[in-house]
Amino acid sequence: MPRDLAPLDAAAASTPELVGRAAALNAAYRHHSAFAVMSRALDDPGVGAIALVSSFGAESVVLLHMLSVMDRRRPVLFLETGMLFPETLAYQQELADRLGLTDIRLIRPEAAALSAADPSGALYLRDSDACCAVRKVQPLEQALAPFAAWITGRKRFQAGTRAALEFFEPDGPRLKVNPLAHWRPEDVRDYMENNALPRHPLVAKGYLSIGCAPCTTPVAAGEDPRAGRWRGQSKQECGIHFVNGRAVRGPVPQAAETTIQTKADTMTETMPEAKTESAPPAGHRIARDDGFRADDWNAPFEPLANLNEAPAAALDLPSTADPAELSGRLDDTRIIRVDFPSFADGRGFTIAKRLREMGYQGRLRARGLIADQYAMARRAGFDEVEVSDTLAARQPEDQWLARANWMAHDYQARLRG
């Protein structure tokens, strides 16, 4: 990782005084409920000035609701990375209004740092740690500067790296408070049901842990809720969470790795559209920014292997293709279709981006994506997505149109625009 992208407080070990204070608070609050821990932490002089940090994700509403009951004026820091799902931005607005929270602070990456580190908006494809550093870790560290403590929604059950989570943790120069540390999934569910709290709209679509759109996928039934985050990578944390000033990014335990791989392999059982066939679907339509339209390309797509024999007006590219091999060979190619063989594979986005960087001006079509990935496809350089009739029945036009305003949610585009 470039030095200027290193987490700002990575070198800041907690002082012995802070470590001792966290231990004393854990002893004092050992038998308290989550509600009591949070309530007391807001005003305990041993904790100090405190803010709630919320992603407005799948379970965030629990702490947000607790805070609204205790004191609606307390600061809530919301990291708007520029890569969030449109649904998350809408949910944030909905919760702010419904819960009456009056001090929600949108924290954004610093424009100059973002332009320097991620001018194309595709850093997540090459180096997700660096992307998280510039979009999350650095902005949050700056936003937390006035505070002595911050509240998180982390829980022991969420990951092996959280199995020993305590209510209070020394975290670099400040305390981290985890009121829900001991909650189980059913506690979360019961709290939301008992208080009739609205769910994040993507939960119903299988997203049980929700972060940035490019790095979040749905999970299959029975799968670890966080398996959909950075799927296929060993990365488990965004780097925001530190232990004694160091990001917790330990290796995935052997058993967990096996589980994730196995579940990734079974994704197509629950999401058949994630796999594409070599033959075109029997019926399909094209999704563009203005909605569905009939496919106006009627000529066959040539497989990549045929390009060695003659130029192709329409070319099919597998996600394993190396765009560099196509350099100077696409002058007569009017349309390229890129296959996405599974949710776990983001190489198709890289192919599109590389083709655009190489100067390809023709039409770029993606096949094998779902509506949730439309904005990401457009950012990568695709013009359109081929949608099978089967998928269109499950995800009708309005779901694609909801992502059509992708520029509004593209931080890079807004900066340029």
Ligand code: SF4
């Ligand atoms: S979660 Fe993904 S897109 Fe978001 S900051 Fe991290 S690497 Fe970048």
